[in-house]
Amino acid sequence: MNLALYGTCFESPFLVQLQRRCDRDRGVRKARSISRSRATHVVASATRMASEEGVVQLQKGIAELYDESSGIWEDIWGDHMHHGFYDPNNLSVSLSDHRSAQIRMIEEALRLAAVSDDRLLKNTWVVESSDDMCHKENPMKRPKRIVDVGCGIGGSSRYLARKYGAECLGITLSPVQAQRAQALAAAQGLSDKVSFQVADALKQPFPDGQFDLVWSMESGEHMPDKTRFVSELARVAAPGATIIIVTWCHRDLSSEEESLKAEEKKLLDKICDAYYLPAWCSTADYVKLLQSLSLQDIKAADWSQYVAPFWPAVIRTALTWKGLTSLLRSGWKTIKGALAMPLMIEGYKKDLIKFAIITCRKPA
Numbered sequence: 001m002n003l004a005l006y007g008t009c010f011e012s013p014f015l016v017q018l019q020r021r022c023d024r025d026r027g028v029r030k031a032r033s034i035s036r037s038r039a040t041h042v043v044a045s046a047t048r049m050a051s052e053e054g055v056v057q058l059q060k061g062i063a064e065l066y067d068e069s070s071g072i073w074e075d076i077w078g079d080h081m082h083h084g085f086y087d088p089n090n091l092s093v094s095l096s097d098h099r100s101a102q103i104r105m106i107e108e109a110l111r112l113a114a115v116s117d118d119r120l121l122k123n124t125w126v127v128e129s130s131d132d133m134c135h136k137e138n139p140m141k142r143p144k145r146i147v148d149v150g151c152g153i154g155g156s157s158r159y160l161a162r163k164y165g166a167e168c169l170g171i172t173l174s175p176v177q178a179q180r181a182q183a184l185a186a187a188q189g190l191s192d193k194v195s196f197q198v199a200d201a202l203k204q205p206f207p208d209g210q211f212d213l214v215w216s217m218e219s220g221e222h223m224p225d226k227t228r229f230v231s232e233l234a235r236v237a238a239p240g241a242t243i244i245i246v247t248w249c250h251r252d253l254s255s256e257e258e259s260l261k262a263e264e265k266k267l268l269d270k271i272c273d274a275y276y277l278p279a280w281c282s283t284a285d286y287v288k289l290l291q292s293l294s295l296q297d298i299k300a301a302d303w304s305q306y307v308a309p310f311w312p313a314v315i316r317t318a319l320t321w322k323g324l325t326s327l328l329r330s331g332w333k334t335i336k337g338a339l340a341m342p343l344m345i346e347g348y349k350k351d352l353i354k355f356a357i358i359t360c361r362k363p364a
C-alpha cells in the first residue's frame with residue numbers, strides 16, 4: 001500500500017468509526033481541555049493553562065499510549081523512539097540507515113551542545129570554523145552523571161552510559177517502558193550504570209544539582225507545563241551542567257501575530273488528540289524560558305529539514321504486513337497514533353511544526 005492509499009484509508013468509514021471511538025477516549029477529552037491559548041503565554045502562565053485534573057488525565061493517557069505501543073515500536077524500529085537525523089541530500093534510505101540516523105540524532109545534539117566527543121582526545125572538542133578545525137579545551141569534560149527525562153525504553157540512556165562510561169538515570173511515565181529499559185540494560189551488562197523508574201518530569205525524584213548532563217529527547221512536547229518542565233531540568237542540573245532539549249515545537253510567531261492561524265491550531269489539535277500532547281509552544285518560547293532562569297550559552301536550531309524522511313519511513317513500516325498485523329493486535333491508542341502520522345508530515349510541510357533543539361548551560 002502506498003502513502004496515497006493510506007490517505008484514502010484515513011477517510012474510510014471504518015477508520016472514521018475508529019477515529020470517533022478514539023475521540024470518545026476520556027483521557028483525550030481531558031487533554032484537549034487543556035487550554036490551547038496563545039503560545040507566547042507559555043512563559044508567563046503555563047501553570048494556569050493545565051488544570052490538575054487535566055494533567056492527571058493527560059499523563060494517564062501518555063502512560064497508556066507508551067505501555068501499549070512501545071513493544072511494537074521496538075520490534076520494528078529498535079530501542080530509540082525518536083526521529084532520525086538525515087542527510088537532506090540523500091533521502092533514499094533503508095531501515096538500517098534509519099537506525100543510524102537515530103544514533104546520529106543523539107550525536108548531533110551532543111555536538112551542538114559541545115558535550116565532549118570521545119572520538120577525540122579526552123577533554124578536547126572540535127570547533128569548526130569557516131575554513132579550519134581546531135581542538136579546544138572542553139570546559140565540560142565527559143559527563144559522569146546523566147538524567148534522561150522521558151527515557152522511553154532507555155535507548156539514549158544506554159548509548160550515553162556506554163559512550164561516556166557515565167551513570168545514567170532514566171524516568172518515564174510508562175511502567176512497561178521502565179521495566180523493558182531495565183531488562184535491556186541487564187541483557188547488555190549495563191545494570192550497574194543505568195537505572196530506570198516511573199516518575200514525572202514535572203516533579204523529578206532527584207535532589208537539586210545532581211547531573212552534569214540533563215537530556216530530554218522528544219519528551220518536552222508531552223509536558224503540560226513548560227515552565228515547570230524547564231525549571232525541573234535546571235533544578236536537577238549541577239552547576240556548569242549542560243541541558244539538551246530536543247522537541248516538537250510550532251513555528252515562531254512573527255512580531256505582528258498574536259497567535260497561530262485557526263487552521264494551524266486545528267491541525268495541531270488533531271495531533272494533540274492522537275499523541276496525548278497539551279498545548280504546543282515555539283522554540284522562541286523555550287529560549288525565553290531558559291533566559292528567564294538565567295541559563296547560559298543558550299543555542300537553538302530548527303532541524304526540521306534533517307528529519308524530513310522520518311515520518312514517511314514510519315508510515316512505510318506501518319504498512320508492511322508485520323506493521324499492520326502488529327497494529328491490529330495493539331490497541332486503540334496505538335492505532336490512533338498511526339492514523340495521525342500523515343498529519344505530522346502535513347505539519348512539517350506547512351512549516352507549522354518545527355523539530356527543535358535547544359541547549360544551554362547552568363552557570364557554574
Ligand SMILES: C[S@@+](CC[C@H](N)C(=O)[O-])C[C@H]1O[C@@H](n2cnc3c(N)ncnc32)[C@H](O)[C@@H]1O
Nearest residue numbers: 080081082150151152172173200201217219222
Ligand atoms: C517519544 S518518547 C521518547 C523516548 C526516548 N526519549 C527516546 O528518544 O527513545 C516520549 C517519552 O516521554 C515520556 N514522558 C512524557 N511525559 C512525561 C512526564 N511528565 N514525565 C516523565 N516522562 C514523560 C514518555 O513516557 C515517553 O517515554
